[in-house]
Amino acid sequence: MSHAAQSLDNLTAPGLLERITLSSLTTAPCCIFIFINGTMLFALRNKLVLRETSRYILLFNLLFADTVQMAVSQLLYLLASCRIMLTYPVCGVLVMLANLTNEISPLTLVAMSLERFVAVCYPLRHPSIITMRNTQLAIVVVWAFCSFNVLIRVVLFLEYQLANLPSLQMKDLCSTLGMFLGPVSSDYDKAYTAFVFLSAGVAVIFSHIGVTVAARSASTNKASARKARNTLLLHVMQLGLSLSSTVHNAVLVAISKVFTRTVLVRIQCVLYVFLIMLPRCLSALIYGLRDQTIRSILVYHLCCRLKISAVAAKAETSL
Template sequence: MSSLNGSTSNLTQNQNPLVADRDVRTVLSVTPCVVFLYVNGVMLFTLKKKAVFQDSSRYILFGHMLWLDTFNLLMSVVLFVIAVSRISLLKVVCVILLVAATVIYQVSILNLALMSLERYVAICFPLRHADITTFRRTHMAIGVVWMISWIKPMSELTIFYAFDSTNTQVNLLCSKTTFFRLPIYKKLDVAFACIYFVSVCFIVIFTYASIAIVAKSASGDKISAKKANKTVLLHLIQLGLGAASILVDVIFVRTDVMTFLNVMYFCFITFIIFPKCLSPLIYGLRDQAFSSLFKYYFTCAKGKIKPVFIEGHI
């Protein structure tokens, strides 16, 4: 009996550091998400307070990015907490969560291309910008992006329900590694990652180069062109972080469990949480018209006069 108690005590002592480490990581991951969910909420509220924010294609796409980043943060936190807590879910619930996370993530990548193209039209074709980027066309472009983003998850679901017989459990740990086990899923990940990221990267680089040419030319609004070029450069950095998050999972060789968990946690913070937290704040504060109104509502308008709208540039 004493030896059994001693073994139990040693097991408990060995588990305590792991549990404490897990709790610390959970707090460090969830806390910034909660803070920036509030920031995103204030930004979305600000976009509803001015008619120009709802009619301009620039602000429509910015608002779309805010919604996507908000849902991305929510889905990331939910899946992270489920994974670290080792909570078993019904298969249908897990399918809904994974499909939603995949679609939203891919829409956020493709939305970068739309935002870059909008800046390209605004700088390179300023006289036709209002005619090309109308309210209706902007929403149609967003709708097309959403339809394209459903191709990969629908392909995975078709394979899963029609051909995959490796996972017959009703309750399971909800993650892509435990849910989609066949090699075909990894091939789909690589194929669609290459298609999406190469396409978006081409668009972003093309718009960056085109705007740079305008910025160096003797005619045109050079200040606006330089601001637009910095915006497109931010899109390229975001795209690079998104590509890195996928490539790490594809090329990383799994050694021991702890090393794998440490690398995945680092990638989760660096490539998923960090960009989704900071990118809306960076874009919002770079726009003069939006930032002044955002600061007014963020501080709950305490002791401040509501700012007058002055058009700025994202």
């Protein structure tokens, strides 16, 4: 899946001051959400009841993938902003890690949507279907499937006759597009992206329809069904935003024919924030604010860390 948070492609960056400003505007919110995600991950592993509940196990997997994705994407963005050229092996590792975590998110959203579907539509069978073992198996399948896709990309890259390259040093900035050295890699990327998001979209929408129908049933807990329906609606939005990130490169190529390079860099920054960073922040916002269990734990840990930071800063000042 192409997601050009990884570079500014071949655009010529504007002045140093503007590059620093644009980088700061993206790095600051990225660090804030990585901190929040890290706190949520710690909270999810710190409570026994959360470690043994399927929905929170899946949430941990989603947050972990989103956090790694944000960190790697921001690193690649900063490398591109500083016009740092990497070697193919180093760029390949970073791009493949970004691709892997980027693909984990939609598949985990599918698993979370199906879990909510079973909980609402088949409440009596939910404990026997959504077990710890089945949840862990689902996570293993998701990671194995995405890892297999990354392996195929590596094989396609090597089949381009890497030895025929004049040098391992890249001439362009590190990006997914920069690693697509042949038409087969590009075609495979488009086909895989279409397959994953079509399948994921059908699964999430099917789950939403099933929960909506169940919410109108007199035998169903309407409050629980309504909450699950709203959650699935947010999953659909998350999936849509994840899909929008794949068209980032195409949009950038299209507008490059209209605007100057300096303007394109600014547009790139806006697209990066809304198409790449925002989808990765939604998980923390959705569950950190809507889920009462997580919200109370999250606020507790955030407040504790802020107090510790304040005490440490006060101690340093006194010294």
